[in-house]
Amino acid sequence: MNDAYAVPPHVSLGPTLETERLILRPPAVEDFPRWADFMADPETARFIGGVQSAPxxxxxxxxxxxxxxxxxxxxxxxLEKSTGLWIGRIGPLHPYGWPGREVGWSLHRDAAGKGYAVEAAAATLDYAFDALGWDDVIHCIAPDNQASAAVATRLGSRNRGPGLLPDPLQDDVIDLWGQTRAEWAVNRLGLA
Known part of the structure; x- marks a missing residue:
């Protein structure tokens, strides 16, 4: 990374959430090397827009x-709490033109299969419904993304059918998964 981007004193952009094994916080400059590695992996990047260069x-x-x-x-x-290692990213987000308020996730390849996505998503769903006051959450999942569909199912979300994303993603094929605040109140109990 360019030395001109030395890590400044951290400015808090939002909350920090903690789970048993994870820390969730807004992105910081120090995340860049692992994020770049993550987006350089064709297998990891295939459902989130494809491989990206470091710039x-x-x-x-x-x-x-x-x-x-x-x-x-x-x-x-x-972040993995035990190591401080950046292992992925997770929303609550609602970009302009998006089909709904999303909790979306993607994890670095070396963090897959450890239950981190469900753990992070549960904390983020709690935050979206409790702190942000959302009444409904979606997950935009490619039909052949079996790993994310399994996470959504574990969370209690259901496939609501095909959805459309805004430009420049309008040609991406996605299914909209989701659940309401009331459904999450029941589904959350099943994760304990």
Missing amino acids: QVWRTLCAVAGMWALTGEGMFSI
């Missing part, structure tokens, strides 16, 4: 931080 990842990281600054919501960085 593209930098702009995405800045846009995500900007979303927090402008709207008070955006993607959290997911």
